[in-house]
Amino acid sequence: MTSNPVTPNPAPGVVYTAPREWTRVHPISPYLGSGPIFGFLAIYGLARISPSWVVGDSDEYEAINMLPFWALSGLVVLAIVGVVGFGLLSWRRNEFRIGDEAMQHRKGILFRQNKQARLDRIEAVDVVQPILARVFGLARLNVAVAGGAGSGIELSFLRLGDAEALRNEVLALAAGVRSASNPVPDAVAGDDAVSAQAGAASLRDLAMNIGVTRPETAVPAAPERDVYSVPTSRLLLSVLLSTPTILTGIAGLAVIVAAIVLGSTVTDLLAELIGTSLFAMVAFVAAIGAYFWNQINGGFKFTASTSPDGLRLRHGLLETRRQTVTPGRVQAVLVRQPWLWRTKGWYRLSMNVAGYQEDQERVSTLLPVGTLEDVRLALSLVLPDVTNDFLERAVIGTGAEDGFTPSPQRARLVDPWQWRQRGVRAGESALLIRSGRWTRDLMVVPNERTQSLGVSQGPLQRLRHLASLHVHSTPGPVSPLAANLDVDAALDLLDQQAERARAGRGAARV
Amino acid sequence: MTWYEPDADWTYADRKLITARCIVLWAVMVFIMADFVVFSFVFASPWIIGTFVTLALGLWFTWLIFRSVTAHAWAEREDDLIVKRGRMFRSVTVVPYGRMQFVEVSAGPLARAFGLATIQLHTASPSSDASLSGVRAADAETLRDRMTSRGEARLAGL
Numbered sequence: 001m002t003s004n005p006v007t008p009n010p011a012p013g014v015v016y017t018a019p020r021e022w023t024r025v026h027p028i029s030p031y032l033g034s035g036p037i038f039g040f041l042a043i044y045g046l047a048r049i050s051p052s053w054v055v056g057d058s059d060e061y062e063a064i065n066m067l068p069f070w071a072l073s074g075l076v077v078l079a080i081v082g083v084v085g086f087g088l089l090s091w092r093r094n095e096f097r098i099g100d101e102a103m104q105h106r107k108g109i110l111f112r113q114n115k116q117a118r119l120d121r122i123e124a125v126d127v128v129q130p131i132l133a134r135v136f137g138l139a140r141l142n143v144a145v146a147g148g149a150g151s152g153i154e155l156s157f158l159r160l161g162d163a164e165a166l167r168n169e170v171l172a173l174a175a176g177v178r179s180a181s182n183p184v185p186d187a188v189a190g191d192d193a194v195s196a197q198a199g200a201a202s203l204r205d206l207a208m209n210i211g212v213t214r215p216e217t218a219v220p221a222a223p224e225r226d227v228y229s230v231p232t233s234r235l236l237l238s239v240l241l242s243t244p245t246i247l248t249g250i251a252g253l254a255v256i257v258a259a260i261v262l263g264s265t266v267t268d269l270l271a272e273l274i275g276t277s278l279f280a281m282v283a284f285v286a287a288i289g290a291y292f293w294n295q296i297n298g299g300f301k302f303t304a305s306t307s308p309d310g311l312r313l314r315h316g317l318l319e320t321r322r323q324t325v326t327p328g329r330v331q332a333v334l335v336r337q338p339w340l341w342r343t344k345g346w347y348r349l350s351m352n353v354a355g356y357q358e359d360q361e362r363v364s365t366l367l368p369v370g371t372l373e374d375v376r377l378a379l380s381l382v383l384p385d386v387t388n389d390f391l392e393r394a395v396i397g398t399g400a401e402d403g404f405t406p407s408p409q410r411a412r413l414v415d416p417w418q419w420r421q422r423g424v425r426a427g428e429s430a431l432l433i434r435s436g437r438w439t440r441d442l443m444v445v446p447n448e449r450t451q452s453l454g455v456s457q458g459p460l461q462r463l464r465h466l467a468s469l470h471v472h473s474t475p476g477p478v479s480p481l482a483a484n485l486d487v488d489a490a491l492d493l494l495d496q497q498a499e500r501a502r503a504g505r506g507a508a509r510v
Numbered sequence: 511m512t513w514y515e516p517d518a519d520w521t522y523a524d525r526k527l528i529t530a531r532c533i534v535l536w537a538v539m540v541f542i543m544a545d546f547v548v549f550s551f552v553f554a555s556p557w558i559i560g561t562f563v564t565l566a567l568g569l570w571f572t573w574l575i576f577r578s579v580t581a582h583a584w585a586e587r588e589d590d591l592i593v594k595r596g597r598m599f600r601s602v603t604v605v606p607y608g609r610m611q612f613v614e615v616s617a618g619p620l621a622r623a624f625g626l627a628t629i630q631l632h633t634a635s636p637s638s639d640a641s642l643s644g645v646r647a648a649d650a651e652t653l654r655d656r657m658t659s660r661g662e663a664r665l666a667g668l
Contacts, residue, residue, distance in 0.1 A: 146634060354634055451609050451635035455514065456601035472635035479637065491514055491602075498604045502589050505608055505664075 016161035017218040018169035022095045022106075029094075029157035030087030032132050096155055103143060103170060105153045117153050119174045121145045123355030124310075124325045125167045126363065129160070131318040139163040143170065144355025146474070152355060165217035171309040171324060172219050224307035227381060228367070228374045230299060234346075238369035239295045241340040248288060294361070299368030304378065311381055313366070323363065329353050330382040332445045332471075332478040333366065335375060335395055339438040347375045347395070351382060352476030364477050383446055385429040394432055395442045399423065404434065405493070410464045411484040424469065424482035426496060429504070431471060433482045443480045445471050447497070448504030455494050457487070469493055514594060514602040518585035523644030526624045531575045533620065539568035574598075584642050589664065591631070591657065593640050605640045608664035609633045613654050617647065629654060 086109075094107040106114045126142040133139060138157035145151055158166065239245070255273070259266045274284045300317035310326040331352040341347070349366035356363045367378050372392050379386055390402050399406045404423030411419040418437040425432040431450070433443040454470040461467060467490040471480040485493070546560035582595045590606040610631055617627040627650035631640040645653060 451633040452603060452605040452638040452640065454601055454603040454638075456599065457513075458599050470637070472633065472638040474634045475636055487513075494514070494602065494604060495516075498590060498606070502606065505606070 014161070015216050015218050016159075016165035018098050018162075018166045020097060020099070022097050024091060025094050025096070025155055026138055026157050026159060027091055028136065029138065030091050031083070032130075032136070032138070032157060096153070098166065098169060098173075100173065103153060105155065115151075115153050117143050117145045117151075119170065121147070122170065122174045122326060123329045123353055124323060124363075125170055126324070127160075127163050127167055127322045129316075129320045133157050134318075134320065141166055144353070144357075146354040150357070152357065161217065164221065165219065167324065168217050168219040168221050168309075171222070171326070174326060175309060222307040222309040224305040224312050226303055226305040228370065228377045229301070229303040230368055230370060230374075232300065234369055235296065235299045235302070237344075238341065238346060239292055241344070242295075242338060243340070244291050246340075295368070298362055298365060302365075302368050304367070304381065306381060315365075315368075321362070325353055325382075329355070330366075331449045331476070332443060332473040332480060333379065333383060334478040335391075335442040335444070336436075337395055337440040339440075341369070342396075342440075345372060346370065347372065349375060349378050350477040352474050352478045354474040357475060360476060379444070383430065383444060385446065386427070386444055391442075394425070394434060395440050397423075397434070404432075405485060405489050407484045408466070408486050411466055413464055414460050414466065415484045419484060422483060422485075424485065424493065426493060426500065431480070431497060433471070433480050435483070443478055445473060445478075445480050446504065447500045449473070450497070450501040450504075453494055453497055453501070455490050467491070469497075471497075513600065514592075516585075516592075518587055518592060520583040520585045523579050523582040523642075524626060524646050525579065527626055527644030528576055528579045530620050530624045530626060531579070532572055535571055535575065536568060539564055539571075579644060582643060586656070591640070593642060601639075603638065603640050605631050605633060605638060606664070607657060607660040609638075610657065610661040613657050613661075615650050615654050617650075622647070631657070 089109050090107070093109055093112070096103070096105040098104075100119075102119055103117045104115070105117075106112065122143060123146055124142075124144040126144070128140040128142060129138070130140070133156075136157075137160055139160045140154065140156035141158060141163045143153040143155075145153075155163070155166075255269060256266055259269045262269070274280050297317045297319065298315060300315060302313070302315040305312045305314075307324075310324050310329070313321075313323040313325070315321060331354060333352075334350045336348045336350070337346070338348075346369050347367070348369055350364050351366045353364065366382065367374055370378070375391060379391070393402050394404075397404065398420050400423070402425070404425045407415065407419045407422040409419070411422070415422070418435055421437050421440070422435045423433075430444050430446045433445075435441050451472040451474065454472065455467050456470060457467040461484065465487050466484045467487045469482040469485060469490045471482075473480055482490075482493075543561045543564045546557055546564065549557035549560070577597045578595070581597045581600065584591060584593045589608075590604050592602060592604050594600070594602045611634055612632050614630040614632065615627050616630065621627060625647045626643075627645050627647045629642040629645050629650055631638070631642075633640075642653075
């Protein structure tokens with residue numbers, strides 16, 4: 001994996017290493033985030049020169065037009081100088097280094113921030129490349145540790161090679177490979193061209209490399225083996241077969257019907273609803289397209305592989321993301337089947353990883369859309385102990401089938417839609433909870449990963465002699481809840497599950 | 511009544527918590543009642559009805575406070591702590607010592623005046639809602655120390 005002949009390195013012979021002394025991020029990184037400011041300036045320019053059908057006759061742009069031209073150009077210059085100056089200052093104060101125990105990051109001009117991520121607490125390391133960073137061959141490194149929101153380290157931006165070197169070394173160190181037994185970083189330390197100034201790359205290095213590059217790193221990436229991937233055709237079809245698509249279709253039909261009933265043309269009605277300016281139309285299309293775009297962008301070329309470093313996931317169309325979740329860090333898994341996917345036999349998998357606090361929708365997908373075979377493979381990767389011979393029936397089954405404890409029929413009063421689908425099954429190694437009438441859900445929580453357990457009961461539930469079992473997991477898309485069980489069953493389950501979790505923890509510690 | 515009653519050594523919340531909570535409740539209620547009295551003089555006499563409605567509400571809330579405080583209890587078992595609370599909406603939470611990330615003891619000015627404290631147990635899950643209200647301040651410190659030392663002995667990581 002260390003050298004891939006597909007794309008030549010911009011500087012042949014460069015071996016990227018992770019810095020042991022304080023190192024700055026890449027100098028242009030502050031400006032990659034200042035897109036909004038320049039976007040505003042661009043919009044202003046457009047509004048200034050374009051005819052009224054582009055932006056509409058909105059009052060919002062009146063204020064801009066009232067200022068004289070010299071004042072506006074002055075403002076623009078001031079904005080550019082301010083952005084550049086502030087960027088330089090913040091770049092000077094944005095440094096990181098890696099040690100044997102922890103990774104450190106300090107930044108901030110007025111309010112200084114000093115973060116430290118202990119290597120043995122690292123849950124996941126992601127290399128993210130937003131489209132703009134990809135153009136410049138840069139990447140962001142997200143190091144996720146367990147410990148609440150904002151506890152992770154985010155380095156933006158580094159050269160892709162530096163980011164990969166850092167990731168490989170952090171993961172190798174976290175896996176217990178101490179650099180004492182691995183002399184590679186020291187051997188390269190004398191080569192000051194790369195090691196001491198990993199962040200201060202000259203502008204000549206900013207080659208345009210949109211393709212996938214495999215820079216050579218001092219600590220090579222652990223070998224990985226692809227396990228499953230999502231074909232683009234399946235992803236596109238799965239996005240079409242979704243409730244938002246149906247809703248958009250219904251809305252379109254409604255507009256046509258309304259146009260016929262009201263006796264006006266469809267275009268007139270749309271113009272009435274949305275507005276006639278180009279901006280309004282773009283905004284309308286963007287609002288509708290955002291969901292579809294997120295689904296496609298997040299799941300594009302989704303590939304999962306295994307490596308000694310842990311589970312690796314790569315995906316993304318414009319913004320690419322390469323995640324590494326260290327072994328045994330997946331706290332719970334949700335197997336979901338929306339009703340339109342039932343005939344296709346497709347499922348979606350999401351997971352809880354303790355370190356993933358921000359942007360959970362994007363980072364917590366284990367499989368955007370896959371067949372039963374993919375689901376089996378994925379589960380065997382993240383929860384190897386969970387036996388899943390009856391997986392399909394566990395998802396689509398109802399009542400007491402397959403050893404599930406169902407919701408009793410008296411739950412109909414409080415839970416008219418899905419009482420028949422609700423059920424819970426305490427397995428040897430994991431608790432399985434299913435629910436959902438149209439969108440079928442199966443939640444899998446390994447016993448040794450349960451944080452705490454609870455049983456709750458409201459007044460209506462008491463009337464019907466019911467109670468709900470809560471399994472508390474780390475923050476994420478999976479919040480396991482077995483609602484409306486029989487009271488005695490729920491309380492029994494609470495006792496048994498507390499005991500199983502205790503046994504599981506004991507086994508995991510040895 | 512079938513609810514969670516394992517033969518554990520339940521410690522109930524101190525009854526002084528009822529007094530403390532009632533002081534806060536009635537401070538608000540008396541203020542609202544006074545407002546209605548003023549209204550009845552300034553605008554029209556029917557406003558006085560509000561006073562009686564507030565009084566009735568206050569009495570009902572007092573009853574709820576009494577019921578919920580007397581239902582709140584916890585028990586230390588060998589490997590975990592059980593917390594039960596509530597009567598109308600009741601719940602039981604089992605928190606293993608090995609899962610505790612940290613234990614937080616807090617006491618506001620009113621609670622301190624009554625010699626009470628609140629102990630909040632934090633696990634890696636934000637939904638483990640395990641807090642003990644109405645702990646005697648003298649017991650709170652020892653309870654916290656006992657729980658942290660047990661947590662360290664049984665710490666299971668994540």
